[in-house]
Amino acid sequence: MAWDFETDTEYQELLDWADAFVRDEVEPLDLVLGDPYDKADPSFRRLVRPLQRQVRERGLWACHLGPDLGGQGYGQVRLALLNEILGRSRFAPSVFGCQAPDSGNAEIIAHFGTEEQKKRYLAPLLDGEISSSYSMTEPHGGADPTLFTTRAERDGDGWVVNGEKWFSSNARHAAFVIVMAVTDPDVSAYEGMSMFIVPAGTPGLTIVRNVGVGGEREGSHGYLRYEDVRVPADNLLGEEGGAFAIAQTRLGGGRIHHAMRTIAQVRKAFDMMCERAVSRQTRYGPLAKLQMTQEKIADSWIEIEQFRLLVLHTAWLIDKHQDYRKVRKDIAAVKAAMPKVFHDVVQRAMHLHGALGVSGEMPFAKMLLGAQAMGIADGPTEVHKITVARRLLRDYEPVEGLWPSGHLPTRREAARERYAAALEHALGNE
Ligand SMILES: Cc1cc2nc3c(=O)[nH]c(=O)nc-3n(C[C@H](O)[C@H](O)[C@H](O)COP(=O)(O)OP(=O)(O)OC[C@H]3O[C@@H](n4cnc5c(N)ncnc54)[C@H](O)[C@@H]3O)c2cc1C
Numbered sequence: 146m147a148w149d150f151e152t153d154t155e156y157q158e159l160l161d162w163a164d165a166f167v168r169d170e171v172e173p174l175d176l177v178l179g180d181p182y183d184k185a186d187p188s189f190r191r192l193v194r195p196l197q198r199q200v201r202e203r204g205l206w207a208c209h210l211g212p213d214l215g216g217q218g219y220g221q222v223r224l225a226l227l228n229e230i231l232g233r234s235r236f237a238p239s240v241f242g243c244q245a246p247d248s249g250n251a252e253i254i255a256h257f258g259t260e261e262q263k264k265r266y267l268a269p270l271l272d273g274e275i276s277s278s279y280s281m282t283e284p285h286g287g288a289d290p291t292l293f294t295t296r297a298e299r300d301g302d303g304w305v306v307n308g309e310k311w312f313s314s315n316a317r318h319a320a321f322v323i324v325m326a327v328t329d330p331d332v333s334a335y336e337g338m339s340m341f342i343v344p345a346g347t348p349g350l351t352i353v354r355n356v357g358v359g360g361e362r363e364g365s366h367g368y369l370r371y372e373d374v375r376v377p378a379d380n381l382l383g384e385e386g387g388a389f390a391i392a393q394t395r396l397g398g399g400r401i402h403h404a405m406r407t408i409a410q411v412r413k414a415f416d417m418m419c420e421r422a423v424s425r426q427t428r429y430g431p432l433a434k435l436q437m438t439q440e441k442i443a444d445s446w447i448e449i450e451q452f453r454l455l456v457l458h459t460a461w462l463i464d465k466h467q468d469y470r471k472v473r474k475d476i477a478a479v480k481a482a483m484p485k486v487f488h489d490v491v492q493r494a495m496h497l498h499g500a501l502g503v504s505g506e507m508p509f510a511k512m513l514l515g516a517q518a519m520g521i522a523d524g525p526t527e528v529h530k531i532t533v534a535r536r537l538l539r540d541y542e543p544v545e546g547l548w549p550s551g552h553l554p555t556r557r558e559a560a561r562e563r564y565a566a567a568l569e570h571a572l573g574n575e
Contacts, residue, residue, distance in 0.1 A: 152226060156219075156223060156226070159203060159204070159205060160226055160227065160230065162203060163203075163205060163227060163230050163231070163241075164230050166196075166199070166200075167230055167231060167233060167234055167237050167240075168233075170196055170199075171196065171234050171236050171237045171240050172233060172234045172237075174192060174193070174234075174236045175234050175235045175236055178192065178193075178236065180315075180318065180365065181193075181235060181236050181238075181239040181244065182239075182244075182276040182315040182318040182319075182365070183276075183318045184273070184274065184275060184276055184318065185318075193236065193239065193240060196240045197240055197241075197242065197273060200240055200241050200242070204217055205217070205227065205241055206241065206242045207241075207242040207243055207251075207271055208223065208224050208227055208241065208242075208243055209224055209243045209248050209251075209252070209398070209402065210251065210252070210255065210271070214251070214255050214267070214271060215271050215272075216271075220460075220463075220464040221401065221460035221461070221463045221464050222457060222460045222461050222464055224243075224402070224405065224460070225401075225405040225408075225456055225457055225460040227241070228243070228402060228405030228406050228408075228409070229405055229406070229408040229409045229412070229453070230409060231243070231406060231409065232405065232406025232407060232408065232409025232410055233409040233410070233412075233413050238406070239273070242271070242273055243402070245399055245402060245403065246277065246278065246279045246314055246315065246399070247270055247276060247277050248398070248399070248402060249279065249395040249396070249398055249399040249402075250270065250277045250278075250279055250323055250395070251267055251270050251271055251277075252394065252395060252398055253323070253340070253382065253383075253391050253394055253395045254266055254267045254270070254342075254382065255267060256383075256391075256394055257340075257382055257383035257384075257387070257391055257394075258382060258383075259379065261379060262342060262379075262380075262382065266320075266321055266342060269320070270320075275319075275320035275321075276315055276318045276319050276320065277315075277319050277320060277321055277322065277323070278313045278314060278315050278316040278319035278321075278322040278323070278367065279313065279314070279322070279323050279395070280310040280313040280316070280322045280323060280324040280325070280343075280367075280369055281293075281310070281313075281324075281325045281392065282310060282311045282312050282313075283295060283308070283309060283310055283311055284309055284310075284311040284368070287311065287312070288524060288525050288528055290325070290334065290338070290389070290392070291333075291334035291335075293308075293325065293326075293327060293334070293338065294308060294327065295307070295308025295309065295310060295324065295325070295326045295327065295371060296308055296326055296327050296328075296330070297326035297327070297328050297339060297341060298328075300375070302377065302378055303375055303376055303377045303378055303380075304328075304341060304375070304376050304377075304378065304380070304381065305373055305374065305375050306324060306326050306341060306343065306349075306371045306373075306374040306375075306376065307371055307372060307373060307374070308326065308371050309353075309368070309369065309370050309371070310324065310367075310368075310369040310371070311356075311366075311368055311369075312356065312366040312367070312368075312522075313366065313367040313368075313369050314365055314366050314367070315365055315367075316352055316355075316366075316367030316369055317352060317355050317365065317367060319345055320344065320345055321342050321343060321344045321345060322342075322343050322345070322350075322369070323340055323341070323342055323343075323382060324340070324341050324343055324371065325338055325339075325340055325388045325392065326338065326339060326340075326341060326388075328385055328386065329385075329386060332386070334389070335389045336386045336389075337386060338386070338388035338389060339381060339382075339383075339384075339385050339386060339387065339388050340381070340382040340383055340387070340388045340391050340392075341376050341380050341381055341382060342376070342380045342382055343371075343374060343376055343380065347374055347375070347376065348374070348375070349371060349372045349373045349374035349375070350369065350370075350371055350372075350374045351369070351370045351372070352367050352368065352369055352370075353368040353369065353370050354368050355367055355368075356368055358514060358518060359510075359511070359514045393469060393470065393473075394469060396523050396524070397463075397469030397470075397472070397473070397476055398469065399523055400476050400479065400480045400523050401456065401459060401460060401463065401476055401479060403480075403483065403519060403522070403523065404452075404456045404459075404479045404480065404483050405456055405460070407452075407483050407486075407487050407519060408449070408452065408453050408456060410487060410491075410512060410515065411449050411452070411486055411487055411490045411491070412449060414490050414491045414494040414495075414509070414512060415442075415445050415446065415449060415490055415494065417494050417498075417507075418441065418442065418445065418490070418493060418494035418497050419433075419442060421494070421497050421498055422438050422442060422497060425497075432497060438497065441493040441496075441497065444489075444493075445489070445490045445493055445494075448486045448489060448490065449486060449490060451486075452482055452483070452486040455475075455478065455479055455482060456479055458475070459472060459475040459476060459478070459479050462475055463476075473532060473536065474532060474533050474536035474537065477529040477530075477532035477533045477536075478529070478533045480523065480524070480526070480529040481526050481529040481530045481533060483519050483520075484516050484517065484519040484520030484526060485520075487512070487515065487516035487519055488513065488516035488517070488520075491509055491512040491513050491516055492513065494509060495507070495509035495510070495513065
C-alpha cells in the first residue's frame with residue numbers, strides 16, 4: 146500500500162542543504178539587492194551567479210522542468226518540498242532557476258514552442274540569462290479572459306498586435322513578453338485567441354508605466370501598450386486559436402508553485418509569532434502563557450498543516466495524472482485556500498508584535514499585502530471557489546421525490562422494510 150509521508154533520505158539531504166544554503170547565503174541578499182529580475186544589474190552578476198553555480202552542482206537547478214530541458218524531472222511533490230524552503234526569500238527562486246513568471250513561460254515554450262523558439266527564447270531563459278513577462282490581463286477586466294480585446298491581425302507574413310495589457314509583471318526587465326490576443330473575433334473566445342512572443346524593443350510596444358503595489362511609487366507591474374506591434378508569423382506560440390489551452394497549462398503550474406512558496410512565507414510568520422510569544426513579557430509572564438496567545442498559535446499551526454497537506458496532495462495528483470486538466474478542482478481549491486491562511490497567520494503574528502508589528506521595521510505589512518495579492522493574481526478567489534463547487538457538484542444527482550436521501554424517517558422506514566423478517570423473528574424470540 147503506497148501511502149507515505151516520508152521523504153527519501155537522499156532527497157532529504159538535498160533539502161537540508163537547500164535549507165541551510167537559503168538561510169545563510171540567499172536570505173541576506175534580499176536585504177541588500179534590488180530587483181531579482183534585473184539580470185543586467187552588476188551586483189546580481191557578482192553575488193547571485195556564484196550561488197547559482199552551487200545550486201547547479203547540487204542538481205537543484207530548474208527543478209520544475211524535466212531533464213530534456215535542463216531540469217531534474219523531480220516532479221511536483223519534490224518541487225513542493227523545495228519550494229517551501231525557497232519561498233522564504235525573494236531571491237531564492239532566481240538562485241534556483243525556478244522563479245515566476247519565467248518558470249511558467251518556460252513551461253509553455255517547452256510544451257508548445259517550435260525548435261527555433263526554444264533555441265532563441267527558452268535556452269537563455271533556462272540558463273537564467275534573461276527575464277520574461279506574461280501579458281494577459283487587460284485594464285478593463287482581468288478575471289474574465291473572454292472580455293479581452295487586444296487584437297492580433299494577419300498582415301502579409303506576420304501579425305500586427307494592438308491593445309493594452311495591465312500588470313504584466315517584470316516587463317521592464319523582460320527580454321520578451323508572451324501576449325494573449327484575439328485572432329478571430331467571430332468565434333468563441335476559447336477558440337479565437339492566440340499567444341505571441343514579442344521581443345522587448347519591438348517598435349510599437351511601450352510601457353505606459355510600471356505600476357507599484359502598496360506604497361511603491363514605481364513598481365514592477367507593466368501597463369503595456371501595443372500599437373501596431375509587428376511580429377513575424379514564427380512568433381505565434383502554439384496553434385492559432387490555442388491561447389486558452391496554453392494559458393491553462395501555464396496557470397495550473399503557476400498557481401500550485403505560488404502555493405508551495407506561500408507555505409514558506411506563512412511558516413516564516415509563524416516562527417516569528419512563536420519567538421515573540423516566548424520573548425515578550427507581560428505582568429503575567431511571557432505572552433506565551435496567555436491563553437489567547439496559545440489559541441493564535443494553535444489555530445495558526447493547524448491551518449498551516451491543513452494547507453500544506455492540501456498543497457502536497459495536489460502536487461501528488463499532478464505527478465500521478467500528468468495533466469493539469471484532471472487536477473483543476475484541486476488546484477483551484479489550493480488557490481482559494483492560499484490567501485486566507487496567508488492573511489490569517491500573518492495578521493496574528495503582526496498583532497502579537499504590537500506597534501512594532503505594524504511598523505516598517507518588520508516584514509508583516511508587506512506580507513499582508515502579499516496575501517491580498519495572492520487572492521487576486523492568477524484569478525480572484527471567487528472564481529476559483531466557483532470552479533471547485535462546479536466540479537464537485539458534477540458528482541451529484543437531484544433526488545427523486547420530496548425528501549432528501551438523508552431524511553431520517555424515510556431511511557428508517559426503508560431499513561425496517563429491509564430487515565422486517567429478521568426483526569420480527571427477533572421479536573418472536575423475546
Ligand atoms: C501581484 C500581481 C501580479 C500579477 N501579474 C500578472 C502578470 O504577470 N500577467 C498578467 O497578465 N496579469 C497579472 N496579474 C493580474 C491578475 O491576473 C488579475 O489582477 C486578475 O486576473 C484579476 O483581474 P482584475 O485585476 O482585472 O480584477 P477584476 O476582473 O476587475 O475583478 C475584481 C474583483 O471582482 C470580483 N470578481 C470578478 N470576477 C468575478 C466572478 N466571475 N465571480 C465573482 N467575483 C468576481 C472579485 O472580487 C475580483 O477580485 C497580476 C496581479 C497581481 C495582483
